[in-house]
Amino acid sequence: MFTKRKVVYFIILLIFVSVLDFWIFSNVKKSYNSVLNDNFLKTSHIISRSIPQDGADYKKWIKKYEEENENLKIIYINGLPGFFETTDYYDDNDLYNFYKENYNSEDFKKGIESAEYSEFYFSKQDYEFNNSKYRIIFAPIINDDYDVLGIGVFFFKMDGYMKFYRLVNIFMYSIIIIFALLYGIINFSRDPVMNFIILTIFIIVALFTAYPLFEAVRLTFIKNGEFSLEIWKRILTTKQYLSAFWGSIKLGISTATLSTLVGFLFAFVLARTGIKGKKFFSTMATLPVISPPFSLTLSILLLFGNNGLITKKILGLHNFSIYGLTGLTLVQTMGMFPIAYLTMVGVLHSIDSTLEDASLDLNASKLKTFLKVTLPLSMPGILSAWLLVFTNSLADFANPLILSGNYRVLSVEAYLEVTGMNRLGNGAALSILLLLPTITAFLVQRFWVSKKSFVTVTGKPSPRITELVSKPVKITLVTLMIFIIIFLISLYGTIVAGCFVKNWGIDYTFTLENIKEALQRGKDAITDTVTLASLATPIAGILAMMTALILVRKRFSGKRIFEILIMAPFAIPGTLIGISYILAFNKPPIILVGTGAIIVINYIIRELPVGVEGGVAALRQIDPSIEEAAQDLGADVPTVFKTVVLPLLRPAFISSLSYTFVRSMTAVSAVIFLISAKWYHITVLIYNFSENLRFGLASVLATTLIIIVLAAFGIMRLLVRESETLEKTVSQ
Structure with missing residues (x-):
C-alpha cells in the first residue's frame, strides 16, 4: 500500500493544507485581536473622560469601574511624572507592586510618555501577574478643557479571551491531524471503512473516558495554577478522610463476604442439585439487579428505621438504629448477592462431574468431595464474585447517602466535597483513592488464580451432574434460600405498601x-x-x-x-x-x-x-x-x-x-x-x-x-x- 509516489503526494498535500490552515487561522486571530483592542480602547476612553472634576475620592472612582468590569484593574497617577508632583491611587496592593517593579522598563516608560502627550498606548506584550495575563493601556486622563490631569494605567485581564485563542489553536491543529488521518487511511489502508470505524470508536472512548479522568487526576495536583501536592497531603493526613477510607474498606469486605456466601448458596443449589422451581429461584436471585438502588434502602427504613413498622410499631424499640455499618451491610448484601450468584452459577454449571464421580468411587464422602473437589474448582468464580461485589460496594453511592448515618464512606465524602463545599479537587482525590483497594484486590485475585490450574473439560464434558448433598442438607439449603427470598419479597412489598x-x-x-x-x-x-x-x-x-x-x-x-x-x-x-x-x-x-x-x-x-x-x-x-x-x-x-x-x-x-x-x-x-x-x-x-x-x-x-x-x-x-x-x- 505504501509507494514512494503516494508518500510524496501525501507530504506535499500535508504541507499545503498546513500552510493554508495556519494562514486562515492566523488571520482569524488577528481580526479577533483587533476587535478586542478596539473594545479595550473604547472602554479606556470612556473611563478616562469620567474622572471626578472636583478632586473627589479617586479610590471610589476606581472601585466603581472595577466592580462594573471584573476583568479590569486600574491604577491612577494624579499629575504628570517629570512635570508635577504625582499621587498614585489604586485598589490592589499586589498589582501596584507589580506596576512599580516594571515602572522603569522601556515599555512602561514609553506608555507613560505617550499618555503625557494625550496619546493612548498599548503595551507591547501581555504581562503575567498572579497566574493571569493582562493587557495594559496607558491612557491620558483629560478634563473638559482637554488638559491632561494624570495617567490611567488600565490592566485588562485576558484569561477569558485567551480561551478563544486556545480554541482556535485546537481547531487549527485538529484540521491538520484529521486531514492526515483521513488521507492516510484512505490511501494507505487495505480496509478504509473498518479503520474509520476503529478510529471513530477510539476517539469516542478517548474523549469520554481518558480525557475526563486526566482532568480529574490533573486537578488533584494543581493549586492556583501550579503543581502542588497540597490536596493529597490534606487527604492523606485528615482523620475524617482516613476514617471514611477504612469505613469503605470494612463495608466492602463485609458486604463482599456475605454476598458471596449467599450468592454461592443460590448458585450451588440451582447448578448442582435437582430441585424443582429453578426458574422461580433464579428470577428471585436476580431481582435486586434490576431494581433501583434506593428501593431496598427505602424499604429497610420503612421496616427498621426510627419510626419503622417492625422496630417501633411491632417491637416498640426506641434505642435501636439501623443506620451505620450494620444497616449498610444488610442492604448491600441483599442488593449485590445477585452479582455473586450470576458470576458463580456459570462456573459451577460448567464443572465436569466426572471428577466428583471419581472422588466418590474412591470412597470419599459427599462432604469431602465437595470440600476437596467442587469447592476448589469453584474458586476462580468465588474470587471473581467477591472482587466484583467488593468493587461495587466501594463504588456504591446511593445506599450510604441515605443509610450511613455517622458512619463515613469515601463515596459520600467525595459527593459532599463537591456539592456541599465546592472543592472539586478534594472530591476527585477521594474518588481516585477508591480505586486503590479495587486495583489491589484485582491484582491479588489475578495472581492467585494464575498460580493454579482449574481446567476440568479436556474433551466432551459429561451431560449429567452428580448431586453431592443428601436430602436433609438439600432441605436445609432450600429452606435458607426460601427465608432469604421471603425477606427480599417483604422488602419489595413494603415499598408497594408505602x-x-x-x-x-x-x-x-x-x-x-x-x-x-x-x-x-x-x-x-x-x-x-x-x-x-x-x-x-x-x-x-x-x-x-x-x-x-x-x-x-x-x-x-x-x-x-x-x-x-x-x-x-x-x-x-x-x-x-x-x-x-x-x-x-x-x-x-x-x-x-x-x-x-x-x-x-x-x-x-x-x-x-x-x-x-x-x-x-x-x-x-x-x-x-x-x-x-x-x-x-x-x-x-x-x-x-x-x-x-x-x-x-x-x-x-x-x-x-x-x-x-x-x-x-x-x-x-x-x-x-x-x-x-x-x-x-x-x-x-x-x-x-x-x-x-x-x-x-x-x-x-x-x-x-x-x-x-x-x-x-x-x-x-x-x-x-x-x-x-x-x-x-x-x-x-
Missing part, C-alpha cells in the same frame, strides 16, 4: 394521595429519565456490538490500549466519573454540563463494557468464515455487520440493550453530579423525597421505576430464551 400509607411510622391510614402527588411532582423526572435512557440504549447497543467485532476479528496497533479504554469505566467509581465529566466538559472546546447530552454520554460509556463483554463472548462462538463468505461475495464491512454479524449476535445485542436501559433508569452515582434544572432524574428525586422523610412519595416513584424496569427486562426475556440444548440432567 405507596398507600398516609404518613409511615405515624399514621398508617390508607390513602391514594401519595400516588397522585408523586406522579404529579415526578412526571417531568420520569419523562426525562425514560427519554434519556431510550436515547442511550440503541447507541450503546450498536456501539458495543461494533466494538466487540473489532476486538475479536481485527488486529491493529494500539489494540490493547483500545481495550483498556473500553473496559475502564466498569472499574471506575461513579462519583469519579461524575466529577471528571464536570471538570472536562464545563469549558471550551466541549461544553456539555447542564445538557441532556452529557447524561446520555455517561450512560453509554458507563454501560459499554458489559455490552462489549457479551458481544465478545458471543462472537467467539461464531465461525469467522461466515463473515468471510459474505465479504467474498462483495459485501462491504457495514453490510456484513448489518446483515450477518448483528443477526447472529441478536441475543447479546438485545441483552446489551436491556442492560443499558435498566442501568440508565436506575443510575445515581454519576448522574447526581450531571443533572440540571432542564434535565432531571427519577432516582435523584427519590433520594430527595427520602431525605425529606416523604417516604410515601418516594415509595410511589420507586414502585413506578420498578414497573418500568421489570417491563423492559420482561420484554428482553421474551425475545431471548435459553437454549434447551444447554440443560443438564441430574443423577442422584
Whole structure:
C-alpha cells in the first residue's frame, strides 16, 4: 500500500493544507485581536473622560469601574511624572507592586510618555501577574478643557479571551491531524471503512473516558495554577478522610463476604442439585439487579428505621438504629448477592462431574468431595464474585447517602466535597483513592488464580451432574434460600405498601394521595429519565456490538490500549466519573454540563463494557468464515455487520440493550453530579423525597421505576430464551 509516489503526494498535500490552515487561522486571530483592542480602547476612553472634576475620592472612582468590569484593574497617577508632583491611587496592593517593579522598563516608560502627550498606548506584550495575563493601556486622563490631569494605567485581564485563542489553536491543529488521518487511511489502508470505524470508536472512548479522568487526576495536583501536592497531603493526613477510607474498606469486605456466601448458596443449589422451581429461584436471585438502588434502602427504613413498622410499631424499640455499618451491610448484601450468584452459577454449571464421580468411587464422602473437589474448582468464580461485589460496594453511592448515618464512606465524602463545599479537587482525590483497594484486590485475585490450574473439560464434558448433598442438607439449603427470598419479597412489598400509607411510622391510614402527588411532582423526572435512557440504549447497543467485532476479528496497533479504554469505566467509581465529566466538559472546546447530552454520554460509556463483554463472548462462538463468505461475495464491512454479524449476535445485542436501559433508569452515582434544572432524574428525586422523610412519595416513584424496569427486562426475556440444548440432567 505504501509507494514512494503516494508518500510524496501525501507530504506535499500535508504541507499545503498546513500552510493554508495556519494562514486562515492566523488571520482569524488577528481580526479577533483587533476587535478586542478596539473594545479595550473604547472602554479606556470612556473611563478616562469620567474622572471626578472636583478632586473627589479617586479610590471610589476606581472601585466603581472595577466592580462594573471584573476583568479590569486600574491604577491612577494624579499629575504628570517629570512635570508635577504625582499621587498614585489604586485598589490592589499586589498589582501596584507589580506596576512599580516594571515602572522603569522601556515599555512602561514609553506608555507613560505617550499618555503625557494625550496619546493612548498599548503595551507591547501581555504581562503575567498572579497566574493571569493582562493587557495594559496607558491612557491620558483629560478634563473638559482637554488638559491632561494624570495617567490611567488600565490592566485588562485576558484569561477569558485567551480561551478563544486556545480554541482556535485546537481547531487549527485538529484540521491538520484529521486531514492526515483521513488521507492516510484512505490511501494507505487495505480496509478504509473498518479503520474509520476503529478510529471513530477510539476517539469516542478517548474523549469520554481518558480525557475526563486526566482532568480529574490533573486537578488533584494543581493549586492556583501550579503543581502542588497540597490536596493529597490534606487527604492523606485528615482523620475524617482516613476514617471514611477504612469505613469503605470494612463495608466492602463485609458486604463482599456475605454476598458471596449467599450468592454461592443460590448458585450451588440451582447448578448442582435437582430441585424443582429453578426458574422461580433464579428470577428471585436476580431481582435486586434490576431494581433501583434506593428501593431496598427505602424499604429497610420503612421496616427498621426510627419510626419503622417492625422496630417501633411491632417491637416498640426506641434505642435501636439501623443506620451505620450494620444497616449498610444488610442492604448491600441483599442488593449485590445477585452479582455473586450470576458470576458463580456459570462456573459451577460448567464443572465436569466426572471428577466428583471419581472422588466418590474412591470412597470419599459427599462432604469431602465437595470440600476437596467442587469447592476448589469453584474458586476462580468465588474470587471473581467477591472482587466484583467488593468493587461495587466501594463504588456504591446511593445506599450510604441515605443509610450511613455517622458512619463515613469515601463515596459520600467525595459527593459532599463537591456539592456541599465546592472543592472539586478534594472530591476527585477521594474518588481516585477508591480505586486503590479495587486495583489491589484485582491484582491479588489475578495472581492467585494464575498460580493454579482449574481446567476440568479436556474433551466432551459429561451431560449429567452428580448431586453431592443428601436430602436433609438439600432441605436445609432450600429452606435458607426460601427465608432469604421471603425477606427480599417483604422488602419489595413494603415499598408497594408505602405507596398507600398516609404518613409511615405515624399514621398508617390508607390513602391514594401519595400516588397522585408523586406522579404529579415526578412526571417531568420520569419523562426525562425514560427519554434519556431510550436515547442511550440503541447507541450503546450498536456501539458495543461494533466494538466487540473489532476486538475479536481485527488486529491493529494500539489494540490493547483500545481495550483498556473500553473496559475502564466498569472499574471506575461513579462519583469519579461524575466529577471528571464536570471538570472536562464545563469549558471550551466541549461544553456539555447542564445538557441532556452529557447524561446520555455517561450512560453509554458507563454501560459499554458489559455490552462489549457479551458481544465478545458471543462472537467467539461464531465461525469467522461466515463473515468471510459474505465479504467474498462483495459485501462491504457495514453490510456484513448489518446483515450477518448483528443477526447472529441478536441475543447479546438485545441483552446489551436491556442492560443499558435498566442501568440508565436506575443510575445515581454519576448522574447526581450531571443533572440540571432542564434535565432531571427519577432516582435523584427519590433520594430527595427520602431525605425529606416523604417516604410515601418516594415509595410511589420507586414502585413506578420498578414497573418500568421489570417491563423492559420482561420484554428482553421474551425475545431471548435459553437454549434447551444447554440443560443438564441430574443423577442422584
